[in-house]
Amino acid sequence: MTQHQTIRSSPRSTEPLLSVRDLRVTFQRRDERAFKAVDGVSFDVRPGQTVGLVGESGCGKSVTSLAIMGLLPKRGNTVEGEAVFDGDDLLSLSPSQMRDRRGADIAMIFQDPLSSLNPVITIGRQVTEVMERHQGLSRKEATPKAAELLDRVGIPDPKARLANYPHQLSGGMRQRALIAMALACSPRLLIADEPTTALDVTIQAQILALLKELVVDTGTALVMITHDLGVVAGLCDEVNVLYGGKIVERGGRHGLFRQPRHPYTVGLLDSIPRLDAPRGEKLNPVPGSVADNLPWDSACAFAPRCSHRVDVCTREMPRWDGDDVVGFRCFNPVGGPR
Amino acid sequence: MTDHADHAGHADHAGRDGDSDVLLEVRGLEVHFPIKSGLIFDRTVGHVRAVDGVDLRIRRGETYGLVGESGCGKSTLGKAILKLEPPTAGSVVFDGTDIASLEGEELRRARKRFQMVFQDPLSSLDPRQTVESILIEGMRAHGLDTDKATTQARLRELMSAVGLPPAGLSKYPHEFSGGQRQRIGIARALSVGPDLIVADEPVSALDVSIQAQVINLLQDLQDELGLTYLVVAHDLAVVRHISDRIGVMYLGGLVEESGAAELYDLPLHPYTRALMSAVPVPDPLVEDSREQILLSGDLPSPANPPTGCRFHTRCPWRQETRCDTERPELRVVEVEGASPGHRVACHFAEEIASGAIQPHDVEPVLVAEGFSGPVTGPAPPPPDAYSTP
Numbered sequence: 001m002t003q004h005q006t007i008r009s010s011p012r013s014t015e016p017l018l019s020v021r022d023l024r025v026t027f028q029r030r031d032e033r034a035f036k037a038v039d040g041v042s043f044d045v046r047p048g049q050t051v052g053l054v055g056e057s058g059c060g061k062s063v064t065s066l067a068i069m070g071l072l073p074k075r076g077n078t079v080e081g082e083a084v085f086d087g088d089d090l091l092s093l094s095p096s097q098m099r100d101r102r103g104a105d106i107a108m109i110f111q112d113p114l115s116s117l118n119p120v121i122t123i124g125r126q127v128t129e130v131m132e133r134h135q136g137l138s139r140k141e142a143t144p145k146a147a148e149l150l151d152r153v154g155i156p157d158p159k160a161r162l163a164n165y166p167h168q169l170s171g172g173m174r175q176r177a178l179i180a181m182a183l184a185c186s187p188r189l190l191i192a193d194e195p196t197t198a199l200d201v202t203i204q205a206q207i208l209a210l211l212k213e214l215v216v217d218t219g220t221a222l223v224m225i226t227h228d229l230g231v232v233a234g235l236c237d238e239v240n241v242l243y244g245g246k247i248v249e250r251g252g253r254h255g256l257f258r259q260p261r262h263p264y265t266v267g268l269l270d271s272i273p274r275l276d277a278p279r280g281e282k283l284n285p286v287p288g289s290v291a292d293n294l295p296w297d298s299a300c301a302f303a304p305r306c307s308h309r310v311d312v313c314t315r316e317m318p319r320w321d322g323d324d325v326v327g328f329r330c331f332n333p334v335g336g337p338r
Numbered sequence: 339m340t341d342h343a344d345h346a347g348h349a350d351h352a353g354r355d356g357d358s359d360v361l362l363e364v365r366g367l368e369v370h371f372p373i374k375s376g377l378i379f380d381r382t383v384g385h386v387r388a389v390d391g392v393d394l395r396i397r398r399g400e401t402y403g404l405v406g407e408s409g410c411g412k413s414t415l416g417k418a419i420l421k422l423e424p425p426t427a428g429s430v431v432f433d434g435t436d437i438a439s440l441e442g443e444e445l446r447r448a449r450k451r452f453q454m455v456f457q458d459p460l461s462s463l464d465p466r467q468t469v470e471s472i473l474i475e476g477m478r479a480h481g482l483d484t485d486k487a488t489t490q491a492r493l494r495e496l497m498s499a500v501g502l503p504p505a506g507l508s509k510y511p512h513e514f515s516g517g518q519r520q521r522i523g524i525a526r527a528l529s530v531g532p533d534l535i536v537a538d539e540p541v542s543a544l545d546v547s548i549q550a551q552v553i554n555l556l557q558d559l560q561d562e563l564g565l566t567y568l569v570v571a572h573d574l575a576v577v578r579h580i581s582d583r584i585g586v587m588y589l590g591g592l593v594e595e596s597g598a599a600e601l602y603d604l605p606l607h608p609y610t611r612a613l614m615s616a617v618p619v620p621d622p623l624v625e626d627s628r629e630q631i632l633l634s635g636d637l638p639s640p641a642n643p644p645t646g647c648r649f650h651t652r653c654p655w656r657q658e659t660r661c662d663t664e665r666p667e668l669r670v671v672e673v674e675g676a677s678p679g680h681r682v683a684c685h686f687a688e689e690i691a692s693g694a695i696q697p698h699d700v701e702p703v704l705v706a707e708g709f710s711g712p713v714t715g716p717a718p719p720p721p722d723a724y725s726t727p
Contacts, residue, residue, distance in 0.1 A: 056545035156635075156702050170636040200407035200572065202633045205616035209632055227546065230618025234625035253622045271550035273579035275617050276624060279599055282557070283579070285550030289515045 016044035017221050018068070018189055023081035025060070025067050025245075037063040039245035039296050040081075043238075044324055045189065050215055050222040052236030052253075054229060056268075058290050060245040061225045065191045067091070069108055070098040085189065104134040107182035111194040113174035117166040123150075123177050124162025130184040149180040153210060172203035176210070183214065190214075191223045196231065208235060229268060233257055238325075241265050244293050244301035247320075249328040261333040263308040300331070308332045361566050362396040362419065362534060367428035367438075369411070369418045373641060386641045388414040390590035391428075393668065396534075396583075401560065401567040403581030403598065405574055405613070409637055411590040416536045416570045420452055421445060432534070450480045453527035457539035459519030463511040469497075469522055470507040476530045492529075499562075500525045501555060517548035521555065528559070536568045541576060553580055574617050578602055583679070586610050589640055589648040592668055596680035604675050606682040606691055608655045635702030647685070654697035660685045 025038040038060040045051045053061040066072045068083045068090060083090040085106065090098065102108075110116040118126060127149060128142035137145070143162065150158035153176040166174055175195060182190060192211065196204040212235060215222050224236055232239050232253070239256045241249040241264065249262035260266045267286035288305040295301070296317055303313040310332045318329045321337075369389040372382040388411040396402045406412045417423040419430050421437050430437045432452060440448055453476075456462035463472060473493055477483045482492075494504045500521040511519055520540065527535050540556065541549040557580060559565060571577050577584055578598050585595045586607065594607040605611045612631040619625060633652045638644055644651045650661040660666075666683040670676075673691040689695045 172636050201616040229620035233620045233622045234618050257622050271547045273575045275575045276619055283550035286547035291515050
């Protein structure tokens with residue numbers, strides 16, 4: 001549990017494992033206006049690094065991950081930009097090339113373990129399936145490995161669990177089984193989309209501890225998608241805050257929480273009742289809702305809800321002020337310009 | 339409606355006397371759901387003990403927070419208090435009347451004084467009714483809709499109280515955002531002028547920035563109208579923020595009850611400690627330095643609860659004697675700094691607080707879903723049953 005400290009400060013010099021550049025996802029339904037769910041998102045993930053994508057519902061964090069994994073339906077969606085993984089642009093791979101990658105090099109853990117597991121197939125079969133597909137193992141060879149995997153993610157009595165169906169396991173155990181499936185082929189990149197949101201806090205703590213441990217032991221890069229700033233604070237090396245499909249602030253985990261610059265990040269932090277803060281103080285919510293957003297093309301989307309708004313905010317799109325390590329997108333940041 | 343305003347906000351008065359002030363008293367409340375089996379004849383093969391013997395008191399103007407993980411019975415308890423779920427045993431005395439024994443017309447009339455706010459604002463609002471008709475329905479049922487002008491004025495007053503424009507009255511629920519829908523749910527509860535509002539996870543379906551808006555609204559309304567709240571939630575930080583007193587539930591029973599500030603400063607039950615240490619704090623410095631108590635295993639099935647103390651299967655402080663045989667009573671403990679209103683259901687609370695009993699590793703017991711009860715089998719030691727990084 002202590003060695004994860006070392007990996008946190010992973011050398012920045014290493015080449016990025018995944019490099020997302022100017023990712024854009026547009027939803028277009030017939031006779032309706034196109035909706036930009038992801039509007040030019042760029043970030044890097046290095047080996048052994050944990051990168052967080054944080055934001056409220058509708059900010060585009062899940063769509064980003066689905067686009068990278070090639071899991072968005074083709075119809076009605078346009079995905080532009082690049083997601084370079086190990087020299088290949090994932091977005092330009094053919095579906096069959098992508099199938100070879102998915103589950104082997106890149107794996108994903110979803111939010112709701114019950115609906116992501118097949119209810120009529122045993123846990124064991126679902127874990128071995130991945131190894132049969134990608135490593136060419138026979139079912140006989142894969143079965144003991146599956147038991148090992150279940151043991152590693154902390155499922156008691158793993159051999160007996162292989163024969164269980166998903167409904168026979170509790171929510172926490174199902175999420176562990178899903179993590180075991182994701183780890184089956186030792187992926188180099190793991191994308192976790194709200195992996196603990198459906199779980200109780202004590203189970204959430206178990207799963208987060210497990211993820212931390214796995215990142216350390218295997219050196220897997222992790223992209224953590226969550227709405228919970230508390231989870232981010234405990235787990236991520238780098239944090240990206242999304243609003244309306246764009247990254248509005250990025251920073252190292254200590255820097256971002258100590259000195260948030262974008263008014264939205266500040267607003268998010270102020271909205272959360274904290275367990276360790278003095279009681280009795282009023283919360284300071286962000287007014288309005290995402291329905292008030294302005295289009296990014298000609299304004300800052302957050303301007304209608306922003307307490308730091310200046311005139312230019314409703315006329316022009318704020319540029320990215322910073323680099324690929326820290327930065328923000330704001331005309332009038334909290335604490336003055338850089 | 340405002341006649342209780344003077345009672346509002348005396349939370350620090352933690353003593354258990356002052357009975358005249360008690361608005362709601364729950365004694366020995368039990369709610370058991372039968373488990374049926376068989377194709378032709380429904381045989382009852384067991385009971386899910388959702389709420390299994392709960393005592394609590396809520397004073398006027400106070401906010402009582404009920405926390406626990408899913409399946410601990412907190413929502414069922416909230417519903418049983420309003421008799422939306424018929425209790426199996428026990429009494430619920432609301433301002434001198436036992437609600438649990440009320441029936442029919444009497445119960446319907448009594449409901450004017452206690453209302454509920456539900457978790458999911460969309461599914462608890464009729465999609466085919468306008469906001470006006472949703473709000474007016476309750477008033478009509480309780481004979482508050484006497485003349486048109488007064489009702490219209492009252493509707494506008496309700497809308498402005500929850501921070502919605504009066505123009506919203508003619509709209510339908512789907513035209514509102516999640517936070518606004520929850521405001522409509524709150525306005526509906528307020529429409530009949532209740533004394534007690536039971537809010538079941540009022541903010542858990544909302545985004546954090548909207549959550550804070552609704553929490554502030556609930557607090558403002560309480561200050562203004564002198565309402566009494568029972569807030570049921572799983573988010574400890576939210577509950578701590580709005581509650582005066584907090585009860586922690588585990589598998590159908592209260593395991594600890596105390597003032598909100600004290601519960602967080604001095605948690606005495608092992609489960610409360612674990613629960614509190616599991617909540618992520620949005621501050622990397624705190625996250626890196628704090629002690630985390632990782633509980634092993636899952637919540638046991640309430641259909642087949644463990645013997646003795648319900649928490650003993652997961653408790654890192656479990657002792658050889660008493661824990662697995664004797665169910666601990668909720669009692670006042672003599673621990674330095676604990677106020678007289680701080681009650682704990684643990685045999686060894688004093689020893690744990692003084693450090694005389696140290697935590698140890700716990701082997702997880704696999705819990706199966708459904709009624710099959712715990713699956714027994716040789717369990718390997720967990721990777722981190724109890725760890726302090």
